[in-house]
Amino acid sequence: MRSLWLTLWCLWCVVALVQSVSARPQAGTIQELLEAPASEYVQNIFVNGAVALSTSAGSVRALEGAQNPLLNSVGAAALLFTLKKCSILEPHVHTNTPELYYAISGSGTFSLWSSNGSVVHLKTPITAGSYMVIPAGWPHMITGPETSSTPLTLIASYLSGAPQVYFLAGKGSVFEGTSATTMAAAFNVTPSAYTQFFGAQGGVGIVFNSTCLGH
């Protein structure tokens, strides 16, 4: 009798253990959310965003999973872009996440290609309030204003704590193998401006449009 109870109790132990494991959400998620400081739930990207790039053509501030346990736990990241007059955020692709852009101020243009390279938008004007949806794997390009000196500012949100980025000439891109001269001619920038981003896997490329600057 005693061994029967022991056996039943052990069976219950196993069932309870299996239930508690299968009911548990993804490893560490709840714990990570509880451990994140309250300050991470409301952040100011202008202040708290790490400077990822800063050039005379524009800048990028980042709230990413690597620096931010809360964003990592929920699988999200955000970038703040400031694109000055005659700048181009070069055509690039995010392979592991859609991207959602929201223009805060200024004006510029938006270009989007489907994953097979067909044109969906080509330099469509955008302004404060424009919201742009970019499926994973679709190349896109943003340009700053061509005549106004008020920069275009945009927030980009990603459904990954670590969004991957490939520029058009990069690995996995629909334009892989296209020469720098061809790309530069197509996007109206100098070949050297384009070439400096060929090795920029994992980075963000903002260049000046020399034709625009000359006006």
Ligand SMILES: *[C@@H]1O[C@H](CO)[C@@H](O)[C@H](O)[C@H]1NC(C)=O
């Ligand atoms: C490319 O994609 C577009 C939109 O998804 C589609 O309409 C078009 O037929 C595709 N072209 C080729 C060559 O597959």
Ligand SMILES: *[C@@H]1O[C@H](CO)[C@@H](O)[C@H](O)[C@H]1NC(C)=O
């Ligand atoms: C570069 O500037 C010229 C002149 O303003 C413009 O026609 C062209 O579309 C621009 N190129 C890009 C990629 O925005």
